[in-house]
Amino acid sequence: xxxxxxxxxSFRRYATYRAATAAGIVTNTVFGFIIAxxxxxxxxxxxxxxxxxxxxxxxxVWAGQALxxxxxxxxxxxxxxxxxxxxxxxxxxxxxPADLQLWWLAADLGRxxxxxxxxxxxxxxxxxxxxxxxxxxxxxxxGWFLLSALLGVVVSFALRYLVALSTFWLLDSSGLAMIxxxxxMFFSGMVLPLRxxxxxxxxxxxxxxWAALLQVPADVLIGARTGGALLRGLAFQAxxxxxxxxLGRLLQSAATRKVVVHGG
Amino acid sequence: xxxxxxxxxxxxxxxxxxGGRAYGLIAWMWVRSTLAYRTSFALMTLxxxxxxxxxxVALLLMFSRVHxxxxxxxxxVAFLYGTCSLSLGLAxxxxxxxxxLGARIRDGTLxxxxxxxxxxxxxxxxxxxxLRRLGRTSQGLLVLLWSTGRIEVDWTPGxxxxxxxxxxxxxxxxxxxxxxxxxxxxxxxxxxxxxxSLTYGxxxxxxxxxxxxxxxxxxxxxxxxxxxxVNWLPALWxxxxxxxxxxxxxxxxLGPAVAALMVAGAALAWRHGVRAYRSTGS
Amino acid sequence: MDGVAAEPLIELDSVxxxxxxxxxxxxxxxxxxxxxxxxxxxxxxxxxxxxxxxxPNGAGKSTTIKMLTGILVPSGGRLRxxxxxxxxxxxxxxxxxxxxxxxxxxxxxxxxxxDSYELVRRxxxxxxxxxxxxxxxxxxxxxxxxxxxxxxxxxxxxxRMRGDITAALLHDPDxxxxxxxxxxxxxxxxxxxxxxxxxxxxxxxxxVLLTTHDLTDIEQLCHRVMVIDHGRLVFDGDLAGxxxxxxxxxxxxxxxxxxxxxxxxxxxxxxxxxxGPRQWLAFPAERSxxxxxxxxxxxxxxxxxxxxxxxxxxxxxxxxxxxxxxxxDPGGADPAAPDPLRP
Numbered sequence: 110x111x112x113x114x115x116x117x118x119s120f121r122r123y124a125t126y127r128a129a130t131a132a133g134i135v136t137n138t139v140f141g142f143i144i145a146x147x148x149x150x151x152x153x154x155x156x157x158x159x160x161x162x163x164x165x166x167x168x169x170v171w172a173g174q175a176l177x178x179x180x181x182x183x184x185x186x187x188x189x190x191x192x193x194x195x196x197x198x199x200x201x202x203x204x205x206p207a208d209l210q211l212w213w214l215a216a217d218l219g220r221x222x223x224x225x226x227x228x229x230x231x232x233x234x235x236x237x238x239x240x241x242x243x244x245x246x247x248x249x250x251x252g253w254f255l256l257s258a259l260l261g262v263v264v265s266f267a268l269r270y271l272v273a274l275s276t277f278w279l280l281d282s283s284g285l286a287m288i289x290x291x292x293x294m295f296f297s298g299m300v301l302p303l304r305x306x307x308x309x310x311x312x313x314x315x316x317x318x319w320a321a322l323l324q325v326p327a328d329v330l331i332g333a334r335t336g337g338a339l340l341r342g343l344a345f346q347a348x349x350x351x352x353x354x355x356l357g358r359l360l361q362s363a364a365t366r367k368v369v370v371h372g373g
Numbered sequence: 374x375x376x377x378x379x380x381x382x383x384x385x386x387x388x389x390x391x392g393g394r395a396y397g398l399i400a401w402m403w404v405r406s407t408l409a410y411r412t413s414f415a416l417m418t419l420x421x422x423x424x425x426x427x428x429x430v431a432l433l434l435m436f437s438r439v440h441x442x443x444x445x446x447x448x449x450v451a452f453l454y455g456t457c458s459l460s461l462g463l464a465x466x467x468x469x470x471x472x473x474l475g476a477r478i479r480d481g482t483l484x485x486x487x488x489x490x491x492x493x494x495x496x497x498x499x500x501x502x503x504l505r506r507l508g509r510t511s512q513g514l515l516v517l518l519w520s521t522g523r524i525e526v527d528w529t530p531g532x533x534x535x536x537x538x539x540x541x542x543x544x545x546x547x548x549x550x551x552x553x554x555x556x557x558x559x560x561x562x563x564x565x566x567x568x569x570s571l572t573y574g575x576x577x578x579x580x581x582x583x584x585x586x587x588x589x590x591x592x593x594x595x596x597x598x599x600x601x602x603v604n605w606l607p608a609l610w611x612x613x614x615x616x617x618x619x620x621x622x623x624x625x626x627l628g629p630a631v632a633a634l635m636v637a638g639a640a641l642a643w644r645h646g647v648r649a650y651r652s653t654g655s
Numbered sequence: 656m657d658g659v660a661a662e663p664l665i666e667l668d669s670v671x672x673x674x675x676x677x678x679x680x681x682x683x684x685x686x687x688x689x690x691x692x693x694x695x696x697x698x699x700x701x702x703x704x705x706x707x708x709x710x711p712n713g714a715g716k717s718t719t720i721k722m723l724t725g726i727l728v729p730s731g732g733r734l735r736x737x738x739x740x741x742x743x744x745x746x747x748x749x750x751x752x753x754x755x756x757x758x759x760x761x762x763x764x765x766x767x768x769x770d771s772y773e774l775v776r777r778x779x780x781x782x783x784x785x786x787x788x789x790x791x792x793x794x795x796x797x798x799x800x801x802x803x804x805x806x807x808x809x810x811x812x813x814x815r816m817r818g819d820i821t822a823a824l825l826h827d828p829d830x831x832x833x834x835x836x837x838x839x840x841x842x843x844x845x846x847x848x849x850x851x852x853x854x855x856x857x858x859x860x861x862x863v864l865l866t867t868h869d870l871t872d873i874e875q876l877c878h879r880v881m882v883i884d885h886g887r888l889v890f891d892g893d894l895a896g897x898x899x900x901x902x903x904x905x906x907x908x909x910x911x912x913x914x915x916x917x918x919x920x921x922x923x924x925x926x927x928x929x930x931g932p933r934q935w936l937a938f939p940a941e942r943s944x945x946x947x948x949x950x951x952x953x954x955x956x957x958x959x960x961x962x963x964x965x966x967x968x969x970x971x972x973x974x975x976x977x978x979x980x981x982x983x984d985p986g987g988a989d990p991a992a993p994d995p996l997r998p
Contacts, residue, residue, distance in 0.1 A: 155439055305435075
């Protein structure tokens with residue numbers, strides 16, 4: 110199938126960036142250590158902060174470092190697509206029999222797949238060796254975590270796709286991309302777990318789509334979401350994924366009309 | 374770097390002067406290029422400020438839950454945060470774009486720099502000189518000013534002088550790390566992210582007090598990559614706190630010496646890299 | 656040109672460049688190979704000469720240029736440009752040479768063209784009077800006046816090339832290296848660039864070394880051609896000599912008033928292709944086309960005609976084929992036709 114081939118191609122392409130992957134692993138691991146010690150100091154003062162124990166807090170840190178590249182948490186757009194829109198090459202893509210959104214989603218899933226192995230596993234393994242982590246013992250929880258992480262990648266893609274499409278209307282979408290990337294860093298739980306935020310802000314942040322990128326998958330991994338809460342978490346992610354992808358389709362058809370009318 | 378027949382002190386000084394001049398010329402061209410897109414420039418500067426501020430917001434959120442971190446109160450942690458952010462911001466502004474070296478090697482445009490009568494380092498350091506980085510710098514400065522009014526320090530002239538001195542030495546140390554990281558790209562062209570672990574990673578580390586971290590980590594950033602001299606040791610002296618690893622008090626004043634040593638090391642790495650590039654062409 | 660009195664401006668004596676290439680062999684093992692990109696190159700270029708430096712891709716052309724400009728350090732041999740060893744005094748040499756890479760501009764993308772020149776003036780410390788004179792000359796000969804205030808990103812490829820050549824000449828270099836200066840340019844820009852280079856060479860005595868895939872560049876500019884292949888000089892002489900050595904053939908394309916059987920009985924030429932009223936005749940490259948045209952016009956209803964040069968790859972291919980044993984398809988001489996030798 111076409112989109113499988115796109116995903117596989119993207120997977121292989123990112124697999125060739127070996128030096129970049131190695132550099133990324135080192136950087137994620139270094140940041141993991143620094144944040145882990147900071148959290149240890151924090152949970153030393155407040156052992157049940159946010160409802161997490163110290164081991165759960167540490168696991169949250171390493172889950173964050175593992176998913177940072179996979180779900181592109183610090184990035185606000187799809188630079189390649191933005192470049193194609195700016196240069197007008199996207200007109201060619203729009204006339205292709207393939208759907209633009211599905212094409213880029215497939216490519217992004219392929220990228221996320223290789224980066225889960227390339228940049229996700231190694232920092233998590235180092236973290237597990239260096240700190241007492243609260244990693245799940247049964248494979249089923251790992252399965253739920255992977256599903257939740259996958260949904261997180263889809264939500265992340267849907268958001269970045271919206272930013273990328275804005276290039277059709279804005280001359281330079283890099284400003285919007287940056288704002289989106291910063292919101293993502295802050296509201297995903299990357300800077301601090303959302304449950305540790307002050308109460309009102311915490312409740313609000315956990316309703317926003319960015320929570321689907323890290324907060325929910327990390328909670329699934331550390332056992333802070335089980336049973337009904339687990340299913341509610343996955344439903345929350347799926348709902349945002351569907352809503353944002355649909356919004357993307359709407360914007361895409363508007364963009365297509367614009368290209369057809371104005372010729373790019 | 375241009376190797377000249379006159380390896381004398383006078384000749385070296387002249388090369389340095391040429392380099393500074395070329396840096397200024399190129400940086401000015403980039404500033405003017407940036408101003409061709411004013412809205413974008415304003416937004417990017419704001420974003421640079423905000424991305425730096427995010428770390429501080431995280432600290433504030435932490436302190437909304439606790440009163441001290443590793444035994445340090447918010448103003449003290451903010452002082453650490455302000456000094457290292459300002460140092461990193463200045464280093465990033467001055468030479469941060471040397472990290473584009475790998476990209477320039479890949480697309481072949483490093484060669485065009487080698488054709489100009491100016492040291493390559495000056496040209497690559499000034500490459501895409503980005504005034505938007507004043508965003509991080511000014512954010513660090515604001516936090517630093519806020520915290521200096523709140524930490525309990527007996528401000529003698531010597532202590533007052535220590536603040537700018539540590540910021541400058543810290544910037545030079547970070548600048549040396551940026552340079553060494555760029556030099557590494559002569560061998561590994563897509564490893565640009567590696568240096569982030571020491572620069573931005575170093576910044577993330579130094580904003581917390583050393584009491585938070587394990588002894589081995591502190592040993593590493595004291596003796597291997599001496600980031601501890603950026604702000605930890607001088608700040609501990611100012612705050613009258615005990616030094617980590619039982620270090621003697623005079624280590625707080627080693628900043629300039631450490632910075633000079635780092636610059637020498639980075640210059641050596643850079644020279645070596647340029648030589649390797651000119652013999653392999655890739 | 657007075658070749659005896661002129662001192663050599665560029666001197667190469669057994670220059671070598673060896674690269675070590677690591678290749679993946681199997682999963683983890685890597686093997687090292689030595690690649691001789693330049694293999695014992697010896698030649699001299701006197702001051703004021705215009706030389707074409709040609710060869711197939713990967714022959715060692717750009718490696719040579721990189722060594723001549725001080726970017727790369729030779730592995731062996733002796734190399735001097737204007738008496739300077741480029742590998743030791745790169746920055747000093749930079750003030751004596753100008754370089755233009757056809758597809759890589761050194762101009763400032765977002766700034767008006769004239770700002771790039773201002774940077775050259777200050778970086779090379781060009782005296783104000785010299786700068787003014789050189790710039791005025793380029794503005795006049797290359798029609799730059801309307802472009803000076805335009806941001807470089809808005810210039811066409813041809814305008815940008817003219818801008819780049821100007822930037823390379825403002826500091827009065829002794830040598831100008833041009834890498835594919837006419838690639839991708841329209842006919843008018845090509846002609847403008849060529850006549851400018853000719854005049855610069857004649858008026859100012861600037862030595863020019865140019866690499867190109869366009870034989871017309873060589874024909875109109877260079878008295879001397881050097882062909883390099885596998886890192887070695889395989890030909891050094893004038894274009895006629897190269898044609899003779901390659902036993903090259905040119906092609907006469909004639910349009911007749913109507914479709915006719917292949918033209919016959921024209922001495923020294925043979926018809927190689929017929930397509931409707933258009934016919935292609937091959938004839939030895941060193942001979943004049945005039946007698947052929949006269950002979951054809953006398954017997955056939957001639958409407959239009961054109962002479963096509965063999966392109967450089969074809970010439971070099973024949974240089975190797977040894978006396979042109981392999982006959983070319985005349986379409987190969989048509990610049991629009993896909994060329995199997997060009998990757």
